[in-house]
Amino acid sequence: MRSETTMGLEDIRARLANAERTAGRAPGSVTLIAVSKVQPLERVEAVLEEGQRIFGENKVQEAAGKWPAFRERFGEVELHLIGPLQSNKSRQAVELFDAIHSLDRPKLARRLADHAQERGACPDLFIQVNTGEEVQKAGVLPAEVDAFIAECRGMDLPVRGLMCIPPVEETPSLHFALLAKIAARNGLAGLSMGMSDDFEQAVALGATHVRVGSAIFGTRSYG
Numbered sequence: 001m002r003s004e005t006t007m008g009l010e011d012i013r014a015r016l017a018n019a020e021r022t023a024g025r026a027p028g029s030v031t032l033i034a035v036s037k038v039q040p041l042e043r044v045e046a047v048l049e050e051g052q053r054i055f056g057e058n059k060v061q062e063a064a065g066k067w068p069a070f071r072e073r074f075g076e077v078e079l080h081l082i083g084p085l086q087s088n089k090s091r092q093a094v095e096l097f098d099a100i101h102s103l104d105r106p107k108l109a110r111r112l113a114d115h116a117q118e119r120g121a122c123p124d125l126f127i128q129v130n131t132g133e134e135v136q137k138a139g140v141l142p143a144e145v146d147a148f149i150a151e152c153r154g155m156d157l158p159v160r161g162l163m164c165i166p167p168v169e170e171t172p173s174l175h176f177a178l179l180a181k182i183a184a185r186n187g188l189a190g191l192s193m194g195m196s197d198d199f200e201q202a203v204a205l206g207a208t209h210v211r212v213g214s215a216i217f218g219t220r221s222y223g
């Protein structure tokens with residue numbers, strides 16, 4: 001019997017393929033990150049059983065509690081950190097994650113550069129841009145991002161692209177277009193943008209990574 005979670009994954013895969021086609025993008029050119037934060041383990045397991053191997057988590061601690069065991073059972077899993085990263089958790093983060101989408105300040109960049117040097121390896125990095133200039137939201141301000149990208153490159157960090165989370169009450173496509181413009185002028189290929197409610201618009205505007213949680217797994221219940 002198919003679980004609801006399995007059907008959620010199938011549906012999102014089909015919609016993503018459709019969005020790629022409509023946008024004239026190559027099939028499979030957009031990476032689907034299944035955001036498993038807060039989800040019951042059996043839902044995550046169902047999606048692993050369906051062959052999904054790329055997941056997103058927003059907390060280091062939570063990810064450390066579930067992914068080592070899943071990796072043991074299911075083999076290689078690509079893990080993306082999509083939530084804010086405290087500098088004192090950066091070492092654990094580089095050990096656990098294949099990509100970090102929330103690089104947003106010089107202190108964190110320096111920490112990551114130190115770990116990279118020690119390890120001889122570094123996760124792929126995305127710089128988070130606060131495109132809506134919201135006070136409560138993490139991310140580099142649009143006016144400061146070119147300088148920050150240059151600073152990170154100066155530390156030899158593997159900056160692959162940019163990430164944004166548009167303000168809830170605004171048209172997301174304006175923010176996606178702004179992020180794409182900043183990436184293009186800085187020669188960055190990666191665009192991490194688009195969630196359950198707006199990933200098709202993000203694909204139309206050039207997303208290379210979409211982060212979809214509730215549309216795959218169902219509503220998250222906190223508490």
Ligand SMILES: *Cc1c(COP(=O)(O)O)cnc(C)c1O
Pocket residue numbers: 035037058082083165195196197211212213214215
């Ligand atoms: C939770 C989260 C998502 C997924 O959100 P959904 O609306 O459930 O698809 C994507 N990106 C970030 C940064 C998140 O924290």
